[in-house]
Each structure stands twice: as C-alpha cells, then as structure tokens.
Amino acid sequence: MRVLLFTGKGGVGKTTIAAATAVRSARAGKRTLVMSTDPAHSLGDSFEIEIGSEPALIEPNLWAEQIDAQDRLEGNWREIQDYFIQLMNWAGTETIQAEELTVIPGLDEIFALIDVKTHVESGAYDMLVVDCAPTAETLRLLSLPEVMNWYIERIFPVERRVVKAVRPIVSKMTTLPIAGDQVFGAIERLHRNLEAVKQILTDEKVSSVRLVVNPEKMVISEARRTYTYLGLFGYRVDAVIVNRVLPPDVTDPYFGKWKDIQSEHLATIHESFEPVPILEARLFDREMVGVTLLDEMGDEVYGDLDATSVLYRDDPIRVRKKGTGYILSMRLPFVSRDDMDIHRRGEELFVRVGSYKRNLVLPQTLKRMTVRGAAFEGDHLEIAFGREPRPGETDDPAPQRKKRKERRRDG
Numbered sequence: 001m002r003v004l005l006f007t008g009k010g011g012v013g014k015t016t017i018a019a020a021t022a023v024r025s026a027r028a029g030k031r032t033l034v035m036s037t038d039p040a041h042s043l044g045d046s047f048e049i050e051i052g053s054e055p056a057l058i059e060p061n062l063w064a065e066q067i068d069a070q071d072r073l074e075g076n077w078r079e080i081q082d083y084f085i086q087l088m089n090w091a092g093t094e095t096i097q098a099e100e101l102t103v104i105p106g107l108d109e110i111f112a113l114i115d116v117k118t119h120v121e122s123g124a125y126d127m128l129v130v131d132c133a134p135t136a137e138t139l140r141l142l143s144l145p146e147v148m149n150w151y152i153e154r155i156f157p158v159e160r161r162v163v164k165a166v167r168p169i170v171s172k173m174t175t176l177p178i179a180g181d182q183v184f185g186a187i188e189r190l191h192r193n194l195e196a197v198k199q200i201l202t203d204e205k206v207s208s209v210r211l212v213v214n215p216e217k218m219v220i221s222e223a224r225r226t227y228t229y230l231g232l233f234g235y236r237v238d239a240v241i242v243n244r245v246l247p248p249d250v251t252d253p254y255f256g257k258w259k260d261i262q263s264e265h266l267a268t269i270h271e272s273f274e275p276v277p278i279l280e281a282r283l284f285d286r287e288m289v290g291v292t293l294l295d296e297m298g299d300e301v302y303g304d305l306d307a308t309s310v311l312y313r314d315d316p317i318r319v320r321k322k323g324t325g326y327i328l329s330m331r332l333p334f335v336s337r338d339d340m341d342i343h344r345r346g347e348e349l350f351v352r353v354g355s356y357k358r359n360l361v362l363p364q365t366l367k368r369m370t371v372r373g374a375a376f377e378g379d380h381l382e383i384a385f386g387r388e389p390r391p392g393e394t395d396d397p398a399p400q401r402k403k404r405k406e407r408r409r410d411g
C-alpha cells in the first residue's frame with residue numbers, strides 16, 4: 001500500500017499531476033484511487049467526467065473520488081457539534097450563528113483525510129493518490145491531529161471524570177448543558193481516527209509527499225516553507241515536481257526573457273531541495289485534461305521512473321548516540337536560528353519555527369537527559385542531550401567548571 005500526497009501553491013498543477021500520477025499507476029497494474037480533499041474539487045474537470053463522493057471507476061484499475069466534506073462532517077462531527085450548539089444556545093447565541101461558529105475552518109478537510117484511513121484499511125487499493133488543498137490549508141490540516149492528540153491525551157480524561165462527578169449536581173442547579181457520554185464517545189472516535197491517519201501519513205514505507213512548484217519566485221518561497229514545516233511534523237517529501245517549464249523548442253524571442261528567468265529559478269530549486277529528486281514537466285501547448293493527455297503528462301514527469309515507488313528516503317527526525325549523550329537531529333532546511341526557539345519541559349520538547357510549533361514527546365532514551373545545546377549541521381538542527389552530571393563527576397569539563405563557579409557563588 002502506498003499513499004502519495006500532492007501539495008503546492010494554488011494553481012501550480014497539483015490536481016493535474018496527481019491525476020497523471022494516478023493514471024500512470026493504474027496503467028502499471030496497480031489498483032489506484034485518486035481522491036481530492038480540496039473543497040474546490042477539480043478532479044472531475046481533470047478527467048472530464050462527473051466524480052462523486054464515492055469511488056467511481058474511470059478505467060481499469062483507476063477510481064476517483066471527490067470527498068463530500070459536508071457528508072463526512074455529519075458522520076464524524078454531528079454529535080460534537082450538537083453539543084456545541086446546545087452550549088451556545090444556553091449562552092444566548094442564536095442557533096444560526098451557533099451553526100456557523102461550529103464549522104471550524106479546515107475541519108472538513110481533516111474529515112476528508114479520514115477517508116485515507118478507511119481506504120488503507122479496506123485493502124481494496126494498492127495505491128492512494130491524494131490531491132490536497134493548497135499549501136497553507138494542507139499544513140494546518142496535517143498538524144491538527146497532533147494538536148488534538150495533545151489536548152485529548154492530557155485534558156480529556158480529566159474533563160470526563162469531572163463531568164461524570166458533577167453532572168448530577170450541575171443538572172440540578174443550572175440548565176447548563178453537560179456533555180453526555182455520546183459526545184465523549186464521538187470525540188474519542190474522532191481522536192482514534194485522526195491518530196490512525198497521522199500514523200499512516202508519517203509512515204515512511206507507506207506515505208510520501210510530492211511538492212508541486214512552478215519556476216516562479218513566490219511559488220518557490222512558499223514551497224521552501226512548506227518543506228520545512230513538513231519536516232517539523234515528520235512528513236516525508238520524496239520528490240519536487242517543477243511544472244510548466246518552457247521547453248527548449250520554444251524559440252519565440254518574446255519567451256526568451258522568460259526562459260532566462262525560469263532557468264535562474266530552476267537553479268534555486270536545485271539548490272533548495274537536493275538531494276530530494278527534482279522532476280520536471282514542460283508547459284504543454286494545451287490544457288492537460290482527459291486520461292490520454294494525463295497519461296502523456298505522467299510520462300513527461302516520471303520518464304522511466306516508477307511513479308509509485310518511494311523516490312527518496314527522507315529522514316526528518318533521528319536520534320543517535322554521541323559520547324555519553326545523544327543527538328536528536330531534525331531536518332529543518334531554510335531556517336535560521338533567529339526564526340526559532342527550543343525549550344524543554346518535562347518529557348516534551350517544544351520547537352518553534354516561525355508561527356509553527358511542534359510539541360515533541362521525547363523518545364524514551366532522552367527523557368532523563370537535559371538539553372545541552374543546539375546547532376545547525378547543514379539543513380539539520382542537532383539538539384544535544386546529556387545526562388545531568390552527578391556532583392564531582394566530569395564528563396564535559398566546560399559545564400563542570402561553570403557549575404563549580406556557580407556553587408562557589410551560591411555558597
């Protein structure tokens with residue numbers, strides 16, 4: 001089973017390349033489902049047929065699905081939403097407004113991703129190709145399970161116990177709606193589903209992200225940011241696809257300047273993403289819609305490569321032994337030290353890059369150690385962990401001296 005996610009800035013050609021990859025995979029004999037989580041469904045336009053919210057057969061081995069967000073919302077969120085609505089009505093918010101308030105932006109896409117889990121578990125396909133919403137949306141949606149996990153694992157069990165204890169009292173005293181067991185049940189189910197989705201999407205043997213770009217300044221900047229954030233959340237990029245490259249046979253002087261601009265941007269793309277493979281697709285002389293042209297697009301992008309294989313083994317987070325301590329290394333390219341901060345609290349490590357945060361629960365080996373420092377090695381952030389030296393013990397002379405000095409000062 002393989003899952004390929006395609007993402008990139010709006011309009012770069014994500015849907016087209018996802019569809020082309022699916023056609024190629026199906027024609028190589030893999031049972032392939034291409035699905036879109038983007039509410040602006042254009043998969044149907046790409047294949048030039050109507051596509052609904054259940055997998056529809058397009059040609060042998062190829063199915064397509066445009067997830068109906070509303071439908072998935074009903075299935076996963078209704079009970080939780082009903083409770084919110086009750087709560088808001090109680091607080092005096094009109095029902096209509098309450099309905100609107102409980103539609104959290106991006107939530108529909110999270111529910112769309114639960115389909116990934118359903119399809120992986122069904123075993124009905126060898127290959128899932130996911131056409132994601134543009135960059136920022138996808139990122140938020142990819143980080144949501146982690147955020148939600150944090151909440152659910154820490155607060156939820158306590159809350160549930162409290163609610164159990166106070167429900168009989170509170171219901172006598174006020175009309176405040178107290179969440180019933182079915183609400184907690186629904187939240188737990190949702191949590192389990194999202195956890196499973198995250199497991200699948202961060203499993204290096206199963207899932208890869210392919211970044212689609214155009215040789216344009218802003219598109220590249222955004223892709224670099226996306227690449228960093230994906231690394232931060234443990235998702236693996238196995239290829240960057242540069243779409244709409246002007247082909248050599250375009251000799252019209254009008255495009256001469258454009259070709260120079262593009263070749264400069266192509267150089268930047270190579271500097272930015274290598275050793276991740278960089279694939280190219282030229283700007284065709286027509287819109288690439290319908291299976292025949294999509295097949296041509298697949299040949300253009302992948303050439304002799306097997307589009308379904310893992311094209312590059314990326315390794316965003318690693319732990320290795322160094323001396324008496326350990327180094328936790330995280331792939332965070334394009335980040336300068338000023339953009340980020342790191343701090344340790346209990347068994348957790350908080351890493352912030354720009355506005356994105358990661359709350360990493362430390363691996364067992366690192367839990368009893370302290371952070372000694374952090375430095376960049378190429379595009380990896382290396383965080384050094386060491387054992388707290390016992391009094392009188394020397395493992396690293398420098399901090400030891402400092403310790404003694406502090407002790408002298410203190411005492």
Ligand SMILES: Nc1ncnc2c1ncn2[C@@H]1O[C@H](COP(=O)(O)OP(=O)(O)OP(=O)(O)O)[C@@H](O)[C@H]1O
Pocket residue numbers: 009010011012013014015016017038040042134243244245281282283284285286287288289
């Ligand atoms: N290399 C190419 N040559 C010619 N036309 C292309 C090429 N790549 C994409 N197109 C065309 O550009 C249009 C937009 O592409 P597509 O819908 O795949 O972009 P997208 O990134 O999915 O956009 P959105 O962000 O809106 O979802 C489509 O009509 C598609 O056929």
Ligand SMILES: [Mg+2]
Pocket residue numbers: 014015016038042131
């Ligand atoms: Mg699209």
